[in-house]
Amino acid sequence: MNIKDKKIAIVGGGPGGLTLARLLQQGGGNVTVYERDINKDARVQGANLDLHEESGLAALKKANLLDAFYANYLPDAGKLRIMDNNGNIHIDDHAEAYGAEHRPEIDRGPLRKILLESLQPNTVVWDSQFVSMEKENDGWNLLFKNEKEYYADIVIGADGANSKIRPYLSDIKPVYSGVTIIEGNIYDAEKNAPSIFKLLKGGKIFAFGNEQSIILSTKGDGSIAFYTGEKVNTNWVKECGINFENLADVKKWFETNFSNWDSIYHELFATSKMTIVPRPLYHYHSDQHWSTQSNLTIIGDAAHRMPPYAGEGVNMAMLDALELSEGLLHAENIKSALENYETRMFERAKEVTAITMQNTVEMHGPKGLQYILDMFVSLR
Numbered sequence: 103m104n105i106k107d108k109k110i111a112i113v114g115g116g117p118g119g120l121t122l123a124r125l126l127q128q129g130g131g132n133v134t135v136y137e138r139d140i141n142k143d144a145r146v147q148g149a150n151l152d153l154h155e156e157s158g159l160a161a162l163k164k165a166n167l168l169d170a171f172y173a174n175y176l177p178d179a180g181k182l183r184i185m186d187n188n189g190n191i192h193i194d195d196h197a198e199a200y201g202a203e204h205r206p207e208i209d210r211g212p213l214r215k216i217l218l219e220s221l222q223p224n225t226v227v228w229d230s231q232f233v234s235m236e237k238e239n240d241g242w243n244l245l246f247k248n249e250k251e252y253y254a255d256i257v258i259g260a261d262g263a264n265s266k267i268r269p270y271l272s273d274i275k276p277v278y279s280g281v282t283i284i285e286g287n288i289y290d291a292e293k294n295a296p297s298i299f300k301l302l303k304g305g306k307i308f309a310f311g312n313e314q315s316i317i318l319s320t321k322g323d324g325s326i327a328f329y330t331g332e333k334v335n336t337n338w339v340k341e342c343g344i345n346f347e348n349l350a351d352v353k354k355w356f357e358t359n360f361s362n363w364d365s366i367y368h369e370l371f372a373t374s375k376m377t378i379v380p381r382p383l384y385h386y387h388s389d390q391h392w393s394t395q396s397n398l399t400i401i402g403d404a405a406h407r408m409p410p411y412a413g414e415g416v417n418m419a420m421l422d423a424l425e426l427s428e429g430l431l432h433a434e435n436i437k438s439a440l441e442n443y444e445t446r447m448f449e450r451a452k453e454v455t456a457i458t459m460q461n462t463v464e465m466h467g468p469k470g471l472q473y474i475l476d477m478f479v480s481l482r
């Protein structure tokens with residue numbers, strides 16, 4: 103069987119989908135990426151990402167993109183301060199001769215740009231929000247919100263946590279982790295949140311206390327990305343009565359719920375130059391499984407969404423891309439390539455989900471700060 107004779111559709115142009123597209127194209131694959139964003143300049147939101155040697159960086163190495171990565175990474179962004187809710191610093195990478203070079207950080211925007219520029223022209227079809235698909239001959243006919251339709255022999259869902267491709271493989275529903283985050287992005291943080299910007303010193307802060315957390319990182323464009331974490335019930339976002347589009351409402355919630363936190367943290371909600379997104383955190387049972395299909399699979403968050411408390415999400419998405427591309431490019435039989443990929447992916451996701459859920463529970467428990475301090479001391 104020659105994979106070059108097959109039309110491959112990747113739905114979703116996040117880090118997982120674009121890495122897969124690059125790796126398949128390098129091997130001669132005929133790939134199209136269908137992405138919901140309106141164009142390549144759509145703003146990519148979210149905290150920056152640290153890539154790990156054995157996964158994210160391994161995929162970029164195989165894609166011949168390590169030089170481009172190191173031309174765009176943020177050398178100081180991995181430097182961490184672990185703090186408590188009273189504003190005390192317990193571990194400080196800035197004070198110790200500790201580099202974060204083994205887990206280099208990059209903003210999501212530049213990572214996407216590097217991957218996009220590595221693809222052949224017109225590989226990505228923008229403004230393509232996948233809606234549904236139907237079996238046609240040995241492949242699939244995909245339908246998009248803009249009413250366009252495309253045929254593919256093989257479909258790979260890389261469309262993130264709320265994947266619309268996933269239901270064609272599995273009806274397993276995600277489980278609420280118990281923690282909801284409020285994700286924020288403060289633009290021009292030196293001006294709009296000066297004290298916290300100074301405290302970050304170009305790096306990141308993990309802060310714990312009162313069974314709550316705040317994770318902050320400095321982005322390359324001068325903004326700060328952060329998320330507060332707190333144990334609330336499943337439907338809290340819908341039922342709490344807060345209008346998350348009204349910053350004054352959100353500020354009031356933070357002042358009340360994080361009243362045990364030092365005033366420096368309250369600067370996070372003191373500006374109007376920010377965006378806010380509430381996110382209840384979900385994961386899949388660690389023993390999830392489905393029957394392999396002959397021409398369809400999923401990678402990244404579509405396959406194994408989980409809370410961000412182990413920093414593995416993007417790395418797993420990129421490792422999925424690496425392993426799946428190697429399997430497909432050398433396949434005698436597509437179904438066995440997909441089965442091998444899924445077997446390894448399930449095993450890996452099981453381990454990482456267990457670690458992530460332990461972190462999620464402990465970090466928001468009565469000894470959250472001590473848990474993280476012990477973890478970082480043991481890693482050094």
Ligand SMILES: Cc1cc2nc3c(=O)[nH]c(=O)nc-3n(C[C@H](O)[C@H](O)[C@H](O)COP(=O)(O)OP(=O)(O)OC[C@H]3O[C@@H](n4cnc5c(N)ncnc54)[C@H](O)[C@@H]3O)c2cc1C
Pocket residue numbers: 113114115116117118119136137138139148149150151152230231232233260261262263265266285329381401402403404410413414415416417418419
């Ligand atoms: C607050 C927060 C902090 C995080 N921090 C880290 C971290 O430090 N380290 C880490 O490794 N991970 C982190 N993660 C997780 C990480 O962001 C994800 O695991 C990673 O982005 C998954 O990549 P992906 O390509 O699978 O999906 P995504 O990055 O979600 O990309 C999916 C793509 O599909 C597109 N799409 C969605 N639906 C459709 C559709 N219907 N049709 C067409 N296109 C569609 C989207 O527009 C998007 O471009 C964090 C997550 C959050 C929420």
